[in-house]
Amino acid sequence: MSIAAWVKRLLPPVTPLVVVFAAMEVAVRMGWVKEFLVPTPTSVFHALFTDGAGSREMWEALLRTAEGSFAGFALSAVLGLIVAVVLTSAGWVQRAFYPYAVFFQTVPIIAIAPLLVIWLGFDLRTVVASAFIVSVFPVIANTLAGLLSVDPALRDLFRLYGAGRVATLFKLKLPSALPSILTGLRIAAGLAVIGAIVGEFITGGGLGGLIGVARREQRVDKVFAILLLSALLGVVMFSLINLAGRLSLRHWHASESAS
Amino acid sequence: MTAIPTSASTGGIGLTLRDVRRAFLGGVVAVDGISLDVAPGEFVAILGPSGCGKSTLLRAIAGLDRPTSGLLQLLDPNAKEKGDGGRALAYVFQDAHLLPWRNVLRNVAMPLELMGVAANERADAARNALEQVGLGDAMRRYPAQLSGGMRMRVSLARAMVTRPRLLLLDEPFAALDELTRQRLDEMLRGLWDRAGMTVLFVTHSIAEAAFLADRAVVMTRRPGRVVIDHRLTLGRERSGATRTSEVYVREMRVLYEALERGDRGEPA
Numbered sequence: 084m085s086i087a088a089w090v091k092r093l094l095p096p097v098t099p100l101v102v103v104f105a106a107m108e109v110a111v112r113m114g115w116v117k118e119f120l121v122p123t124p125t126s127v128f129h130a131l132f133t134d135g136a137g138s139r140e141m142w143e144a145l146l147r148t149a150e151g152s153f154a155g156f157a158l159s160a161v162l163g164l165i166v167a168v169v170l171t172s173a174g175w176v177q178r179a180f181y182p183y184a185v186f187f188q189t190v191p192i193i194a195i196a197p198l199l200v201i202w203l204g205f206d207l208r209t210v211v212a213s214a215f216i217v218s219v220f221p222v223i224a225n226t227l228a229g230l231l232s233v234d235p236a237l238r239d240l241f242r243l244y245g246a247g248r249v250a251t252l253f254k255l256k257l258p259s260a261l262p263s264i265l266t267g268l269r270i271a272a273g274l275a276v277i278g279a280i281v282g283e284f285i286t287g288g289g290l291g292g293l294i295g296v297a298r299r300e301q302r303v304d305k306v307f308a309i310l311l312l313s314a315l316l317g318v319v320m321f322s323l324i325n326l327a328g329r330l331s332l333r334h335w336h337a338s339e340s341a342s
Numbered sequence: 343m344t345a346i347p348t349s350a351s352t353g354g355i356g357l358t359l360r361d362v363r364r365a366f367l368g369g370v371v372a373v374d375g376i377s378l379d380v381a382p383g384e385f386v387a388i389l390g391p392s393g394c395g396k397s398t399l400l401r402a403i404a405g406l407d408r409p410t411s412g413l414l415q416l417l418d419p420n421a422k423e424k425g426d427g428g429r430a431l432a433y434v435f436q437d438a439h440l441l442p443w444r445n446v447l448r449n450v451a452m453p454l455e456l457m458g459v460a461a462n463e464r465a466d467a468a469r470n471a472l473e474q475v476g477l478g479d480a481m482r483r484y485p486a487q488l489s490g491g492m493r494m495r496v497s498l499a500r501a502m503v504t505r506p507r508l509l510l511l512d513e514p515f516a517a518l519d520e521l522t523r524q525r526l527d528e529m530l531r532g533l534w535d536r537a538g539m540t541v542l543f544v545t546h547s548i549a550e551a552a553f554l555a556d557r558a559v560v561m562t563r564r565p566g567r568v569v570i571d572h573r574l575t576l577g578r579e580r581s582g583a584t585r586t587s588e589v590y591v592r593e594m595r596v597l598y599e600a601l602e603r604g605d606r607g608e609p610a
Contacts (some may be wrong), residue, residue, distance in 0.1 A: 113390055194428040236439040239406050244456040244504075254456070258443050335442045 122304035130308040137305075140293070145312045147289040148279050151207055155214020156275035158270055161286060161310045162215075163222025168252065170223070181227075190219040192278055196285045203288045213282030218271035225267030229260025261337070265328040272320040280313055290316075354383040354540030355430055355508040357403065362412035364398050373413070374565035382417070382507075382517070385534055385541045389548065389597060390508035391605055395566030396544040400510050404433050416508065421583040434514045440491035440500075441486040446472065447481040447527035450499045464503075470501045471499040472549035473527060474536075495529070502533060508540045516546070524585075527554055531580050538587065548601065550595045553580060560597060562604035569604040572596060 102320075104124040110116045118126075132138055166184060170177045196213055203209045207210045233256050241251050283291025290313050297305035357380035364373040372395035390396050397469050401407040402414060410550050418430065432453075440449045454464035465554050472478055475495040485493055494515060501509060512529075515523040545551050551558045560569040561597060567584055574593050576584060584590055 207553070234439060236435045237441070239401075239404075240433065240453075241456065242406065243404060243431060244453045244458040250456060254442075254452075258441065261443070321356065332441070334445075336486055 093269065095169045119301055119303060122307050126304040127307045127311070128157060130302075130304045131311070141290075141305075141308060141312060144288070144290050144293045144309070145316060147207075148210075148276070148283065148313065149316055149319075151210035151279035151282065151289060152214050152260070152275045152320065154207070154211040155278055156218055156268075156272055156320065157186050158211065158215045159219040159222050159271050162221045163267065163271070164226055164264065166219075167223050167226035167230060170227055170258075171256075177227075179228050184220065184223050187216060187223075190216055192217050192281050193284075196281055199282065202283050209286050210279050210282035210289065210291075214275040214278035217278035217281075218275040219275065221270040222264075222267040226260055232263075233259045258317065260327075261331060265324065265332070268324050269278025269321060269328075272324050276317045276320065353538050353594060354542065356380055356382040357542075358413070358415040358417060359403075360413040361400065361408045362399070362414055363400060365445050366397070367409045368495050371565035372565055373402070373409070376561075376566065376568060378559060378568070378571070380540060380542070383538050383540055385531075385556045386543070387551035387558045388542060388544045388561065389551040389558050389601065390546065390561030390566060391563045391601070392546055394561045394563045394604075396484065396546075396561060399464075399566065400433075400512050402546050403508075404431055404510055406433075418507065421467055421566070430504075430507045432501035432504060432509050434501045434509070434511040435495055436513045438485070438490075438497040440493060440496055442485050445482050446477065446488070446496050449485065449496055450503050453500060453504050467503050468499070469531050471503040472496075474502060474533060475499045491518055491526065494518060496548050498526070498530065498533070505537065506539055508542070509534075509542045511541070512572065514543075515550070517520055523550070524553075524582075528580070528582075530554065535578075537599065548597045549585075552590060552597055553584060558597055559589070560600040560604055563609070565579070568599045572600070 092337070103240035106226050107116075108125060111118050111121060127310070130137065131141065170181055170184070192213055195216075199209045199212050203212055228267060237255055238251075241255055246254070279289065280294070283289035284295055286292070287295070290309050294306060294309050297303075297309065347464055355377070359378040362370070362373060362376045365371045376399060386395050386401065392588055398407065400464070402409050403416075405454075431605055441452065444452070447465065450471055451464040451468035459467070469481065472481055475498050477492065477499065479489065480492065480496075483498070488496065497514070501511075515526050518526065527550060530541075530543075532589055543551070543554055556574055558570075558572050558574060561567065561571065562569055572593075576587075576593065579581075
């Protein structure tokens, strides 16, 4: 893309951001809004980049949280996929176990995070478990939907040529379900970040732990800076999955393969 | 690894149906007492209005569905081993139903892959099948890059790749424009001429049935029964000229009248 095209693309989303930041800066500096309620964007910038040890601590916390989110997400992706495949193996399996998979969707993670600490301790394992619990259901549900909506004609064709269960799974069902699986992973990526941060509220450490500290110190500038970092983490994970999706589905649609 | 069945040389599979009936749960009778004999290597069109149980019949013949009652037998004059039936059959659907993540060559090779044929052997067979449908230069392309007519030709090549002795087609060209469809009709007729398999071609088009088949079986609307079983008097050679010939028009009329009778629910 040319520079002009980039400008054209970035201008619409960036403009509101600039306007809001400018308004915040002015409102606080003019004393219309108290600085302990809303930080100036410049102070958030300071906390993120020019606050010496404080800034370094934040970026290190980002890495910790990234670690927990990625691990929890990877666990969700792998186990979610396996669970969905097992659920479709027979009608009775699905009827017997799917309701319990739904349970994961309704778990109030805030409420059970303290319990996870008791079970797993004040370390990364709790954070990973928390990220996993909130992010596994979308993977299961979307993979399941994908596996169940395989083209019936193609199923017939596989039957006609005597394909076994394994061949049908790997050569037909899973590839057919790929778009649905990717949708599930995209949702799971954002949820895994939330789950990891909630876990860190309890265990300390990472962005979640830092938010707790900043809140107690009434440092709204730091809280905002950490929120930005967690959003950054979510966007990075989401983009990685989008990229993986575009690469793996590039032949499916004429628009993307024609060029 | 099994070798590609070289069944084409051994001709087609015959077919015997006696009082085949298929009723679905809830009481809908799709097919009601069909009796039919198809000789090995025959090209038979099954003509009927939409929803007359043509597809149900075809699925039953393919072994994808079981008739509620009646006898359905495949007669393979050259069968050496039993239980080989599935591989001798091929099925073409109304839409191409290709795998979007596979290129054309790998789509066509898919049946052989499922049957356990070695990779280089199945690639050769797929290439050969694609050349037969005139797609020798589109092998690396993906289904999304093809037109509807090309996709259908890939689907046809996929069916031909196992050298089937019984080819079942369920309104395969119904979604295509008239010209493309006529070309594909001619191509199919040519494939049959060379390979000599038995063909059962389900359609709701009188023109298509008359052009393609040696014999047309006209069905009533649901529950499906046979109105007439008509041997067409057109020669073996079919071409564009066939479509304007007098015999062709006369045959179309016969089929049209039978179809009308069937629509009023009057079996012969």
